[in-house]
Amino acid sequence: MAPPTPLEETGPQAVLRGGLPDRYLTPDDIAAIFEVPKETVYQWRRKRTGPPGFRIGKHVRYDPAEVGAYVTQLKNVDRVAT
Numbered sequence: 001m002a003p004p005t006p007l008e009e010t011g012p013q014a015v016l017r018g019g020l021p022d023r024y025l026t027p028d029d030i031a032a033i034f035e036v037p038k039e040t041v042y043q044w045r046r047k048r049t050g051p052p053g054f055r056i057g058k059h060v061r062y063d064p065a066e067v068g069a070y071v072t073q074l075k076n077v078d079r080v081a082t
Contacts, residue, residue, distance in 0.1 A: 020064035027053075027060055030067070 021029075030051065031038040044050025045060065051070040053062045 020068055022064070024056075024061040025064060025067060026062075030062055033067070 020033075025033075027038050027041045030041045030053075034041075041050065045053055051062055051067045053060045055061075
């Protein structure tokens with residue numbers, strides 16, 4: 001059995017609070033972080049509404065810095081709306 005990844009060791013919410021892993025994130029990582037089904041992550045990508053991702057060959061990856069910026073943007077929009 002493979003050793004746990006940093007995401008598995010800390011849990012999704014702790015990752016957002018304590019900083020994202022120092023590697024590109026997979027759709028599975030994004031689904032775990034936001035506690036949504038992986039299909040939702042793919043829908044966000046198709047609709048261009050979620051965190052920005054990019055392709056490496058046939059694989060989609062997410063830059064942790066851009067995911068963090070996306071979360072910050074959502075927080076700011078929510079604060080302005082209330």
